[in-house]
Amino acid sequence: MTPHLSADCSQCAALCCLALALDAGDSFAIDKPAGLPCPNLAGHACSIHAELTEKGYPGCVAYDCLGAGQRVTQELFDGLSWRDAPKLAGPMITAFAGMRAIHQRLELLVAAATLPLSDSDEEIRKAHLGKLSDRLEPQIVAAFPGSAAESAIDAFVRSLRRYVSRG
Template structure:
């Protein structure tokens, strides 16, 4: 089972590089996607203990659900865009894909609390198995808008019939 808890110590600071920041209530600066945050020092944040006070509440609240460390450690075997700049683009693409994969894992894990039929439980477990298995960069990067993503989304939507309707 994949742990959906972020472990920044096992990541190459992917959120600090891959994601865009829009200056406003959540972020003190504008930063385009694909460029490192100016607060980044190595693989850590120079203002981590003061993020909220310095205007970066969006960083405090952000959770990649463990996608960053999985991309860094599993897909790129500990590689980093900082040490090998040519990895930047592939790591950005894999990070986007893994975030989508981990969002589906979160939904499928939550669905385990529903009183599923044996066949639906088997489908749920099969989907979880595929998403939890070691994945190559090409598969991860291609996941958003793939047939696999569409199949999981359709399955999750079909589970609405197990949720009691309110009022």
């Protein structure tokens, strides 16, 4: 079964608010290095969520982890949080980066189902989808960015261009 590809912040440990860097400008009101909790974070919730755009954070409104945050929190860390166990912050940040890359590929593989794929390409699509949808071990998730598995999926997705009409 394919994981949900939309964020459910109630099932996450605010990983985007911890793991991602913010650069002051049009999208974010402040500079924040990766690994430092956002100053607007209260527990696992944004204290200015209803006013993000007005307060200079339209980038937060636009961001979607595609469900990677809740999958890391619930599947890899059994609902634990870096807030309750600070030693988990580093491993959760690493896992979040890997899971975001995995969920980006899942989104592409799900979208590819709308193409008129050959039987062999559909089998390959389903195989990749299955590998990324199964329960994953933290070390697999952490190692996914830059891995042979990521490269194989990217090459497969690029090969699907032949199914897209250009006019």
